[in-house]
Amino acid sequence: DAKTTQPPSMDCAEGRAANLPCNHSTISGNEYVYWYRQIHSQGPQYIIHGLKNNETNEMASLIITEDRKSSTLILPHATLRDTAVYYCIVRPTNTGNQFYFGTGTSLTVIP
Amino acid sequence: GAVVSQHPSWVICKSGTSVKIECRSLDFQATTMFWYRQFPKQSLMLMATSNEGSKATYEQGVEKDKFLINHASLTLSTLTVTSAHPEDSSFYICSARALLAGRKSSYNEQFFGPGTRLTVL
Numbered sequence: 001d002a003k004t005t006q007p008p009s010m011d012c013a014e015g016r017a018a019n020l021p022c023n024h025s026t027i028s029g030n031e032y033v034y035w036y037r038q039i040h041s042q043g044p045q046y047i048i049h050g051l052k053n054n055e056t057n058e059m060a061s062l063i064i065t066e067d068r069k070s071s072t073l074i075l076p077h078a079t080l081r082d083t084a085v086y087y088c089i090v091r092p093t094n095t096g097n098q099f100y101f102g103t104g105t106s107l108t109v110i111p
Numbered sequence: 112g113a114v115v116s117q118h119p120s121w122v123i124c125k126s127g128t129s130v131k132i133e134c135r136s137l138d139f140q141a142t143t144m145f146w147y148r149q150f151p152k153q154s155l156m157l158m159a160t161s162n163e164g165s166k167a168t169y170e171q172g173v174e175k176d177k178f179l180i181n182h183a184s185l186t187l188s189t190l191t192v193t194s195a196h197p198e199d200s201s202f203y204i205c206s207a208r209a210l211l212a213g214r215k216s217s218y219n220e221q222f223f224g225p226g227t228r229l230t231v232l
Contacts, residue, residue, distance in 0.1 A: 036223075043115075043204050043223035044155065087154070097143065097208050099221060101155040 003027065004088045009106040012082075018075040020105050022088030025069040031092050033064060034099070035073045037084040044087065044101075047073065078109045113139045113209040117224035124195055125232055131191045132227045134205030140185035141207035145221065146178075149202040161188045195231045203227045 005023040012018040024033065032051050036044040048055055048062045050071070055062045061074040075082055087104040091097065114137040124130050134144055142163045147155040159180055160168040167180035179191040188207075192199055206223040 038155075041202070041226065041228070043117075043206075043225045046220065046222065097221060098145065098157055098160060099155075099206075100157060101147075103154050 003090050003100070004102045006086070006088055006102060006105045008103065009108070011108050011110055012075075012078045014080060014109050014111050015077055018073075018078040018082065018107060018109070020073040020075075020086050020088075020107065021070065022072070023070050024088070024090050027068050027090050028092065031090045033062065033068075033071050034089045034091055035060070035062065035086065036089065036099075037082075037086045038104070039081075039084045047086075078107075080109050080111065083107060083109045113207070113220070113222040115205065115207050115222045115224040117203075117205055117227050119227060120225065121228040121230075123230045123232065126196050127194055129191055129193045130195055130229060131189055132203055132205075132229075134188045134190070134207070134224055136186045136207040136209070136222075139207075139209045141188075141209060142185060143208040144182060144188040145206045145208075146180060146188075146190050147204045147206070149204060149226075155204060158190075192229065195229070197231045200229055200231045203229055 032049050034049040035047040038044045048057055048060050050062045050064055064071045085104040085106050087101050089099050116135045118133045144161040146158045148158050149155045157170050158173045161180045161182040163182045163185050169175045182188040204226040206221045208221050
């Protein structure tokens with residue numbers, strides 16, 4: 001079962017930063033936080049993941065709170081192509097790597 | 112990056128027939144693949160975990176005799192929907208686990224296929 005809570009939808013102006021929150025208050029010490037996104041009728045695309053420290057890559061930044069009970073995905077300069085459903089997933093490191101998707105956040109980037 | 116393909120990308124079949132969907136890891140070997148199902152405007156639901164050379168592990172509520180999974184090689188897993196009915200119409204997505212070299216250490220990662228749209232008439 002999904003262990004995350006996300007707002008169902010968000011809007012963001014093109015060129016501005018998109019900040020997508022995720023609540024994972026029951027996260028365990030050995031669980032990573034993953035972010036994927038799904039553009040309509042396509043397979044999910046990996047964005048970023050982290051355990052404790054903040055992470056950054058060419059797509060986004062991941063900010064994890066000190067208590068690890070929540071995180072924020074930041075798309076620094078949102079474009080129209082970033083319109084998608086964004087999924088925050090917690091996954092243990094010592095299991096079969098199954099992902100249980102929650103309902104995600106539908107992000108709409110507005111021109 | 113690791114690429115996963117699915118075939119076919121879409122299929123329409125008559126009720127009562129069986130449909131096979133292929134999932135291939137194109138540039139890496141995957142000992143584990145996963146199958147998901149997604150209904151319109153809903154999230155992905157994990158159906159089963161497919162391990163090369165062994166029986167698949169099905170999630171609770173998924174009928175193993177209806178959704179047959181075969182993982183015969185390190186690059187191919189197949190999902191067969193047997194005796195398909197209109198309620199089986201859905202978007203079926205597979206993923207494959209790859210071992211990648213990270214900045215600090217190697218780690219396992221899942222890469223998803225583009226999905227297969229199944230419509231049962």
